[in-house]
Amino acid sequence: MPVLQYVCPKCGRTFDELVKKYDDAVVCPACGTQAVREWAGEMYSATGKPPVKCSGHCATCSGCK
Numbered sequence: 001m002p003v004l005q006y007v008c009p010k011c012g013r014t015f016d017e018l019v020k021k022y023d024d025a026v027v028c029p030a031c032g033t034q035a036v037r038e039w040a041g042e043m044y045s046a047t048g049k050p051p052v053k054c055s056g057h058c059a060t061c062s063g064c065k
Helices: none
Strands: 003-007 014-018
Touching: none
Parallel strands: none
Antiparallel strands: 003 014
């Protein structure tokens, strides 16, 4: 499960969220509006390997192994 960065289109808050899949719907913790994915961030793997630059779109690569 990746930790991805999101930004709220309503209030502008940026935050990290642990999700099961990269396309899961995430709401802003401040205002409750559905947030959008911030594609410029880093993705951290739960496998203990160092963080890697990743688009978060798992269909385009072999994933976080």
